Amino acid sequence: MNRRAGNIFRRASRQRAAGRLTDVTDGIEHAHALDRTIRVLSTGVKRVLRPGPVKDALHGVPLGHPAHPPLTDVPMGCWMSAAVLDLLPGTRRASEALVAAGLAGAVPTVLTGVADWSALHRGQQRVGLVHAGGMAVATVLYSASYAARYRGRDDAGRALGFAGLGALLAGSYLGGHLAFRQAAGASHADQVAHLVTLGWHDLCKADELPDGWPVHRSLGYISLFVLRTGDEVHVLADRCSHLAGPLHQGRIVSDDNADLCVVCPWHGSTFRVRDGSVVHGPATGRQPSFESRVTENGTLQVRPLG
Numbered sequence: 001m002n003r004r005a006g007n008i009f010r011r012a013s014r015q016r017a018a019g020r021l022t023d024v025t026d027g028i029e030h031a032h033a034l035d036r037t038i039r040v041l042s043t044g045v046k047r048v049l050r051p052g053p054v055k056d057a058l059h060g061v062p063l064g065h066p067a068h069p070p071l072t073d074v075p076m077g078c079w080m081s082a083a084v085l086d087l088l089p090g091t092r093r094a095s096e097a098l099v100a101a102g103l104a105g106a107v108p109t110v111l112t113g114v115a116d117w118s119a120l121h122r123g124q125q126r127v128g129l130v131h132a133g134g135m136a137v138a139t140v141l142y143s144a145s146y147a148a149r150y151r152g153r154d155d156a157g158r159a160l161g162f163a164g165l166g167a168l169l170a171g172s173y174l175g176g177h178l179a180f181r182q183a184a185g186a187s188h189a190d191q192v193a194h195l196v197t198l199g200w201h202d203l204c205k206a207d208e209l210p211d212g213w214p215v216h217r218s219l220g221y222i223s224l225f226v227l228r229t230g231d232e233v234h235v236l237a238d239r240c241s242h243l244a245g246p247l248h249q250g251r252i253v254s255d256d257n258a259d260l261c262v263v264c265p266w267h268g269s270t271f272r273v274r275d276g277s278v279v280h281g282p283a284t285g286r287q288p289s290f291e292s293r294v295t296e297n298g299t300l301q302v303r304p305l306g
């Protein structure tokens, strides 16, 4: 086989391997057999995790982005470092400490992951469930690895650690698929502010807007949530930053400071209508908001707030 033919063969093999991986993840996304388990688990999580400050903290509302992804760095970093040290002589104590630190870091990682998982679309929940299963296997294996090392059975501890690393990498692959291909955790509204050109844009006649009742209006191909309350008009991107739910179908409520808020009809994220800030998750990203004014001829104009 000449060199060019060899390169083509290797490239085709790589593409086949990548195709097989995405076949697996596509299969998980459509694995309806998982749905019963998902229904039971997510009902249980929602019963235990009631709306409030703890749930908001687990979602990452105070951080402005999901708390789960950065927390995964703790167990993953510790356990991968332990695997490297396990290949070197004289590092027994350091490896053991890293395995233990990874186990401690797994606790908040699991809690934040469970909270986020309970408010996802079904296809995302299927991938999330298998991702969690892989991580659970990894955690069990690392727990056994720590117990073996603690008892002085270092060879068994190392072997269990490497087995845990395999499960960790498989689970992480699915976590990456969930975050980047299925866009769980990413803001689904952030791009709106960049799609609207600078300056004022005519939206509709102000007097056609009902008072106190949100409606949907289109600015080109962008969907907007519009709420008129007396002489004031509040305008936000309509697609919820959590998973793109239609905010104009949401409930209007007041927060503790009597600020008007909209509650997303899909998973209950709550945003202040005056600036799109998040009051309650699962959304963590601010909803893009627009400044509004009414011209002399009664046309409502909007422009993105910087």
Ligand code: FES
Pocket (backbone or CB within 6 Å): 240, 241, 242, 243, 244, 245, 264, 265, 266, 267, 268, 269, 281, 282, 283
């Ligand atoms: S789409 Fe999930 S809360 Fe809005």
